[in-house]
Amino acid sequence: DTGVSQDPRHKITKRGQNVTFRCDPISEHNRLYWYRQTLGQGPEFLTYFQNEAQLEKSRLLSDRFSAERPKGSFSTLEIQRTEQGDSAMYLCASSRTSGTPDTQYFGPGTRLTVL
């Protein structure tokens, strides 16, 4: 069990550029979550997948954000036309639906800085 991994760990980009982050969940975890955390706040839910199906999206997920989990394994989160307000830590978590409760394990996060 290697834990949840995220890549890259840090990303600096200029406003208006597109960025893509990757998350590899714990193997055999069929649920995958994306959260965003800004300074001084707890993480805020963005979206989650059960296998390859995207089951829920937060109102925080504007139309510039898109997430995919094409084969039910790794997931990508893309932000188009980045804005300075997108600067945050993007966290991925995974869990097993067979677990009661749905205990989520987090990756190390991707720190995004938009200049």
Place this chain on the structure above:
Amino acid sequence: TQLLEQSPQFLSIQEGENLTVYCNSSSVFSSLQWYRQEPGEGPVLLVTVVTGGEVKKLKRLTFQFGDARKDSSLHITAAQPGDTGLYLCAGTRGSQGNLIFGKGTKLSVKP
């Protein structure tokens, strides 16, 4: 409006002291989880509680879920500098899978 209120927001204590961190809500949660987060890292799970009144112990850490499942507390006995970090409570409601987080309590334990 924050659904889960944590208090205090900041806590600075000396090594060896005891402390309690609170997580309160007016809503019922089906489960509640406590995480510890270091700067620049993701949250690390400490414990999950699901039953009202449940108490769980993890070495010097004691976690309690309120009888009505609306609140929780984390008590640390004889705090050590290694306990320094951001403590986050997070809950799930009903069939929703996503976690609702509090803002966290930033703990600093000085040697």
